Amino acid sequence: MTLRNRELVNLLLVGLLTAAGFTAVYIARQDVVSAGSLSYAAFFLALFVAAHVILRFALPDADPFLLPLGGLLTAVGLTMIYRIDPDLALRQGLWVVVGLAAFALLVVFLRDYRVLDRYKYVLGLTAILLLMLPAIPHLGRTINGANLWVGFGGVVFQPGEFAKVLLVIFLAGYLRDNREVLSMGAGRFGMPSPKHFGPLLVIWGGAMLVLFQTNDLGGGLLYFSIFLAMLWVATARWQYVAVGIGLFAAGAYALYHVTPHVRERVSIWLDCSWGFSSACPVYDQGYQLAQSIYAISGGGLFGQGLGRGILLTGDGNTYIPYLHTDFIYAAIAQELGLAGAAGLVLLYVVFCYRGFKIALQASDGFSKLLAVGLTAALGIQAFIIMGGVSGLIPLTGITLPFVSYGGSSIVANFMALGLLLMVSDRVNREHP
Amino acid sequence: MNAQVRRLFFVLVGLFVTLILMTTYWLWKAPDLEARQGNPQLIVQQLTIDRGSILAADGKTPFARNRKVEKKQVGSTWYIRTYPTDELAARPVGYSTIERSRTGLEESLNDYLTGSNANLDTLLNNTLDKLRGITQRGNDVITTIDVDGQRTAQEALAGQCGAAVALDPTTGKVLVWASQPTYNPNLVEGHFNQIQAQAAGAPCEPAAPLLDRVSQGLFIPGSTFKVVTAAAALDSGKVTPSTTFEDPGYCIEYGKKVFNFADQSGPEVFGTVTFAEALENSINAVFCEIGKRFGAQAILDQAKKFGFYEKPPIELPSDEISVSGLYKNGRLYDPSDPNAVDPGRLAFGQERLQVTPLQMALVAAAVANGGTIMQPTLVDRIVDPDGKVIQRSEPDTWKEPMTPKTAAELTAMMTAVVEGGTGVAAQIPGVPVAGKTGTAETGRAGENDTWFIAFAPADNPEVAVAVALSNQSGTGGATAAPIAKEIIEALLR
Numbered sequence: 060m061t062l063r064n065r066e067l068v069n070l071l072l073v074g075l076l077t078a079a080g081f082t083a084v085y086i087a088r089q090d091v092v093s094a095g096s097l098s099y100a101a102f103f104l105a106l107f108v109a110a111h112v113i114l115r116f117a118l119p120d121a122d123p124f125l126l127p128l129g130g131l132l133t134a135v136g137l138t139m140i141y142r143i144d145p146d147l148a149l150r151q152g153l154w155v156v157v158g159l160a161a162f163a164l165l166v167v168f169l170r171d172y173r174v175l176d177r178y179k180y181v182l183g184l185t186a187i188l189l190l191m192l193p194a195i196p197h198l199g200r201t202i203n204g205a206n207l208w209v210g211f212g213g214v215v216f217q218p219g220e221f222a223k224v225l226l227v228i229f230l231a232g233y234l235r236d237n238r239e240v241l242s243m244g245a246g247r248f249g250m251p252s253p254k255h256f257g258p259l260l261v262i263w264g265g266a267m268l269v270l271f272q273t274n275d276l277g278g279g280l281l282y283f284s285i286f287l288a289m290l291w292v293a294t295a296r297w298q299y300v301a302v303g304i305g306l307f308a309a310g311a312y313a314l315y316h317v318t319p320h321v322r323e324r325v326s327i328w329l330d331c332s333w334g335f336s337s338a339c340p341v342y343d344q345g346y347q348l349a350q351s352i353y354a355i356s357g358g359g360l361f362g363q364g365l366g367r368g369i370l371l372t373g374d375g376n377t378y379i380p381y382l383h384t385d386f387i388y389a390a391i392a393q394e395l396g397l398a399g400a401a402g403l404v405l406l407y408v409v410f411c412y413r414g415f416k417i418a419l420q421a422s423d424g425f426s427k428l429l430a431v432g433l434t435a436a437l438g439i440q441a442f443i444i445m446g447g448v449s450g451l452i453p454l455t456g457i458t459l460p461f462v463s464y465g466g467s468s469i470v471a472n473f474m475a476l477g478l479l480l481m482v483s484d485r486v487n488r489e490h491p
Numbered sequence: 492m493n494a495q496v497r498r499l500f501f502v503l504v505g506l507f508v509t510l511i512l513m514t515t516y517w518l519w520k521a522p523d524l525e526a527r528q529g530n531p532q533l534i535v536q537q538l539t540i541d542r543g544s545i546l547a548a549d550g551k552t553p554f555a556r557n558r559k560v561e562k563k564q565v566g567s568t569w570y571i572r573t574y575p576t577d578e579l580a581a582r583p584v585g586y587s588t589i590e591r592s593r594t595g596l597e598e599s600l601n602d603y604l605t606g607s608n609a610n611l612d613t614l615l616n617n618t619l620d621k622l623r624g625i626t627q628r629g630n631d632v633i634t635t636i637d638v639d640g641q642r643t644a645q646e647a648l649a650g651q652c653g654a655a656v657a658l659d660p661t662t663g664k665v666l667v668w669a670s671q672p673t674y675n676p677n678l679v680e681g682h683f684n685q686i687q688a689q690a691a692g693a694p695c696e697p698a699a700p701l702l703d704r705v706s707q708g709l710f711i712p713g714s715t716f717k718v719v720t721a722a723a724a725l726d727s728g729k730v731t732p733s734t735t736f737e738d739p740g741y742c743i744e745y746g747k748k749v750f751n752f753a754d755q756s757g758p759e760v761f762g763t764v765t766f767a768e769a770l771e772n773s774i775n776a777v778f779c780e781i782g783k784r785f786g787a788q789a790i791l792d793q794a795k796k797f798g799f800y801e802k803p804p805i806e807l808p809s810d811e812i813s814v815s816g817l818y819k820n821g822r823l824y825d826p827s828d829p830n831a832v833d834p835g836r837l838a839f840g841q842e843r844l845q846v847t848p849l850q851m852a853l854v855a856a857a858v859a860n861g862g863t864i865m866q867p868t869l870v871d872r873i874v875d876p877d878g879k880v881i882q883r884s885e886p887d888t889w890k891e892p893m894t895p896k897t898a899a900e901l902t903a904m905m906t907a908v909v910e911g912g913t914g915v916a917a918q919i920p921g922v923p924v925a926g927k928t929g930t931a932e933t934g935r936a937g938e939n940d941t942w943f944i945a946f947a948p949a950d951n952p953e954v955a956v957a958v959a960l961s962n963q964s965g966t967g968g969a970t971a972a973p974i975a976k977e978i979i980e981a982l983l984r
Contacts, residue, residue, distance in 0.1 A: 350529070412500065435503070450513065
């Protein structure tokens with residue numbers, strides 16, 4: 060079977076699962092949703108088959124699992140959002156259309172992704188500018204205590220999601236150029252000279268400063284982790300990781316003492332997670348995390364069933380604020396149980412496996428680091444938010460890639476997926 | 492770089508594994524978390540269960556049942572608990588609410604009512620129902636409560652602070668379980684302040700409308716306890732109903748005269764009387780003398796044979812049942828040194844005795860049933876949603892506090908109490924009634940605890956009853972006996 064035919068079979072399986080999911084929600088919530096909305100699944104399948112057809116022409120040798128995996132994650136999210144609020148699902152569906160359109164434009168018009176290497180500094184600076192946009196008066200929008208959004212004639216978007224992809228491209232190009240020098244080390248502490256390290260620190264430090272300024276702790280943690288992971292892969296020096304973690308610990312400690320916002324997050328995490336002590340302020344600041352943990356624990360092994368979980372109050376609001384975005388993992392654990400939650404995590408593991416496999420086979424450093432960076436970014440982001448929602452680590456607001464409601468997140472992730480497939484296509488053509 | 496890529500993959504896999512372990516940890520903690528504040532999981536889950544009804548002994552009158560509410564926004568059906576008979580069986584049925592949890596049979600039989608009783612068959616059915624999306628249905632409980640008797644008792648007690656309980660002495664089935672002041676269980680959710688307001692006029696402080704005075708309320712038994720003392724005396728073989736005693740009108744204890752109480756009928760000084768006459772007229776001096784002769788230990792031992800010092804085994808939550816016995820500083824007191832207890836005052840039911848109406852009904856039932864107390868029960872049978880009986884209570888012996896001979900002698904003596912003694916107010920034309928009055932001093936005028944325990948028909952008992960009232964100025968014969976009579980009439984009708 061050719062790669063593309065295999066992809067088509069995978070997509071059809073995803074389509075079947077999606078149809079089953081929507082049907083389950085429909086059966087459970089007939090009072091609220093109409094039979095017409097069942098056509099979501101068909102519409103959804105048609106979209107992905109269209110993307111598949113484009114890949115047949117543009118990237119015939121690309122990995123056959125990544126698009127179906129992205130599709131399945133999107134379907135899980137769409138089903139869950141549909142179950143929480145059918146109107147939001149319609150809007151998310153439109154964002155999927157936009158995301159796949161961006162995906163198609165990228166793979167059709169960007170014939171060779173390696174040209175991006177040439178523009179790495181431009182892209183890096185663009186990333187910082189994007190991150191700074193929300194801080195600009197009249198343009199920025201503050202939602203839920205963090206100003207990460209930009210309003211643009213009625214459309215609100217989160218530039219940080221795109222900055223993430225651009226930063227990965229910058230790091231891949233920059234680290235490819237300097238990896239030899241960086242991995243040799245120099246000076247008393249085995250640290251490289253500022254000449255080689257400087258630009259890295261400027262771009263990365265700038266990103267960090269902007270993130271703290273905008274109160275985006277989840278973003279900060281994510282960028283820092285991506286940076287460390289790519290630096291480690293490029294240089295093979297564990298010292299960087301050690302120093303990086305040391306710096307992170309020092310920074311976190313300082314932040315804990317300076318920012319009340321951070322102190323509150325940590326104390327909620329200590330009280331409400333890990334044993335769930337009676338000190339947890341379940342009606343105040345700890346409400347969101349406590350409700351999330353209640354929902355996860357109430358899901359049991361196989362969940363309450365799609366559309367049957369205890370997620371909505373009598374008047375249709377959600378018990379957990381931001382259930383459809385940051386907290387969607389709790390909704391999945393509630394309705395699909397431990398089995399469903401573990402299945403979702405497994406999807407991310409398989410996604411990472413395919414992504415890293417592309418990196419392993421790539422012959423040039425830029426492709427390798429790009430594939431590693433894009434894949435690690437997705438995996439780490441998924442871990443940070445699912446870990447936060449389940450109380451494993453302090454909660455920091457960030458979207459669950461492909462699953463959470465949110466236009467910027469969907470579009471940026473589909474563009475990242477497009478880049479990954481482009482690397483994969485080149486790799487497979489070189490090593491048939 | 493490939494080695495690092497592989498390691499990075501394993502690091503990520505490790506992180507994801509801890510994530511799944513954390514999720515599993517919450518599953519394991521679920522039983523603990525369910526009870527936490529603000530957790531809607533269990534509450535809403537309970538609301539989606541079609542909880543079983545609680546019915547009267549006739550199997551028709553519902554004390555508690557569900558109202559179906561379609562919650563369109565949530566896409567599910569909720570079952571809200573209602574109590575069609577309002578106050579009538581507020582005790583012992585209790586209530587099941589979201590805000591204030593559960594009490595009474597609603598609490599103790601919760602597993603049966605929700606259908607989650609640990610029975611392999613029901614568990615399997617529930618799991619299958621859940622998979623098929625079918626509402627979990629609970630089992631119906633048919634109680635032993637007689638609607639007429641219950642209504643009669645509640646109405647007779649209205650305006651008082653007290654309790655009445657009646658049971659079938661041969662089977663232990665509770666027929667009446669009434670407590671006043673009471674409450675309307677429909678008001679517990681959301682209108683709790685109305686319950687307090689309605690109980691405000693009650694003649695006792697605090698009114699405590701939620702208190703189940705049958706099994707939780709503690710009263711001083713007074714002369715009703717003479718039945719226990721008499722059982723000890725007769726069972727010893729040293730005293731018969733015809734043994735004679737001298738009544739000087741008082742009893743000397745610790746060098747002091749303890750005078751007879753106004754509860755007795757007839758002259759203040761009876762002179763030479765038989766033991767039967769002493770019970771008939773409730774002469775304290777004679778029982779005081781018996782107490783001194785047998786000692787406190789023998790009387791307390793006899794009381795324990797009747798079930799004092801333990802919780803009667805009835806289907807209510809354990810924390811809603813009080814233990815009868817001596818109390819000291821508000822706590823149950825089982826003296827290691829019997830000399831610490833005044834035997835004379837103990838023998839006529841004063842000292843520091845505190846008893847529940849349920850316990851005294853069981854004393855009456857013991858005499859009625861030839862010296863054997865049957866295990867008291869409020870549940871006749873439990874029926875699953877398909878109408879199959881999954882549990883039926885069978886009569887079972889609980890205590891054997893005296894010989895059948897003693898029981899027969901006490902029956903004759905107690906019949907005399909109603910025929911011509913302190914309990915004449917309980918006479919029913921054509922039905923021989925055996926009974927014993929009690930008027931216990933609390934030390935404050937007009938705040939006596941008054942009693943009547945009885946059974947009927949005396950020659951072939953079908954009903955044993957105990958009525959206790961607090962804050963009374965009259966005697967047990969004048970206040971409690973007429974209520975007991977009404978209840979017996981209603982039950983024998």
